[in-house]
Amino acid sequence: MSSYGTGLVIGKFYPPHAGHRHLIEVAAAESERVFVVVLGSRFESLTMEERAKWLGAEFASFPNVEVLIQADDCPVDYDSDEMWKAHVELMRSVLKGAGVGEVDAVFTSEMYGYQLAEAFGAQHVVVDPERRAHPVSGTLCRDDLNAAWPHIIEPARQGLATRIIVVGAESTGTTTLARALTDHYRSQFPTIGDVPEYGRLRTYEKLDELRRRDPRAGVEDLVWTTEDFSSIAERQNELENTAASRCPLVIADTDSLATELWERRYMGPHSFGAAEAAGNLPRRDLYLLTDHEGVEFEDDGLRDGEHIRPDMTEWFKDALTAAGHSWVLVTGSHERRMATATRIIDLILEQRSTFTSPPWATRTVLTGAMA
The missing domain is CATH 3.40.50.300 (P-loop containing nucleotide triphosphate hydrolases)
Structure with missing residues (x-):
């Protein structure tokens, strides 16, 4: 029997990885229904629609998981009550559009989860804050996509x-x-x-x-x-x-x-x-x-x-x-064909492996390397 009625998971999912999957799986196991809100910024290389599509495909077999998207270009400043309220109201609004008035539990791996849960009048459920189950973060994925590849969820690998x-x-x-x-x-x-x-x-x-x-x-x-x-x-x-x-x-x-x-x-x-x-x-x-x-x-x-x-x-x-x-x-010759091909492929690889972020974005630093 589920511990909570409505669960909430929020994040950038930039890109979605095994740690995100674990977080959502825990929320789905402990809640009657879970709303995953993808917050995307115009300053990021991947659209929130892409990230939501990959998460939707990953959790297609979970009938109690629904993925929502919300544009969020508000700067992040956890010490600013005004900016914090701006973020919360964006989340509240997208949930309202999905017919959700109350949230019973907020599932996160971050310390800000306590503050977010308080804003919704909900219980904060902390899931693997030290990333021991899945030692990976969005920061690590963006820094070295090649090394992080096995940790990225399958639909995202296909898209990336x-x-x-x-x-x-x-x-x-x-x-x-x-x-x-x-x-x-x-x-x-x-x-x-x-x-x-x-x-x-x-x-x-x-x-x-x-x-x-x-x-x-x-x-x-x-x-x-x-x-x-x-x-x-x-x-x-x-x-x-x-x-x-x-x-x-x-x-x-x-x-x-x-x-x-x-x-x-x-x-x-x-x-x-x-x-x-x-x-x-x-x-x-x-x-x-x-x-x-x-x-x-x-x-x-x-x-x-x-x-x-x-x-x-x-x-x-x-x-x-x-x-x-x-x-x-x-x-031309094989050598000339190779030169033409590698010249453009190198540029494409550089572009595809570069993830832009807004200036206020924080970096998640984990203890130890990725498994």
Whole structure:
């Protein structure tokens, strides 16, 4: 039986991490219903909507947890009664909008929780103030996103990961570039994983299956179906998201958007097996499109599309532009392609790992390093 009727958890959740999850789990276990209020400032890099979406996904299986958002640009000064009242009234107002008039318990890991609970006439429940259960803080996450990655909640990792997708027509160097970029960034991101082109792996599988029935069969004898492309696109998304779960940098050798174009190549314009997966792409940072010009066609026994390479390059340009994606055509030698790619990726990584905060923001310093 719950100890409290209505519980309240407030915070920036900038970004949401395992300590936040523990705090909300405790509140949910001890309350009939819990309202999590995300307070976001215009001076912060992540929107409060993003943070609330990630928390909502993390607690989707908790029917008594509801996530609310409230813009809060009031400076923080715990010694100012006027500013403290301004913060409290923002919280009270967003709760009122959700139909909440009274709060029975305020759950925090911070000393200000006593003052906040008093303002609501509620009980203060302190949860792991020394961060022993989860030695992590928002400050540590913002200071070193790479090191903190395992401590960030899964939906936030999916949203925060920098995703670089390499695409292109047959035999234009996509796999070579994707592998070289992965190797290049491995020292900076030791947990970076390979995201291979699953369609190629599936081609090997289908060919092996066919040759067990007919040893003389070749790639030209393969029969593709709409269902094939649907499963390939879904699996490509899974591989990419698994890599994002492990590391804040993902470099993928193709994706489900590209699978749509390969489906068009082999099945014609009226086959839509990959459409659903391609319509549910995670956020992208950049597509690198490998140019067919200046690259010799290499027939490895699975390729038969030398004649269509120029057309497919145009298909990629059109599809990426129509979808509103950021993309760069990489041309020239492999060395020049790497130079182009790393130059822009380095800038994206710097931007994605920089978290801005208002001048009054405090830093949480924990005893000991993150586990």
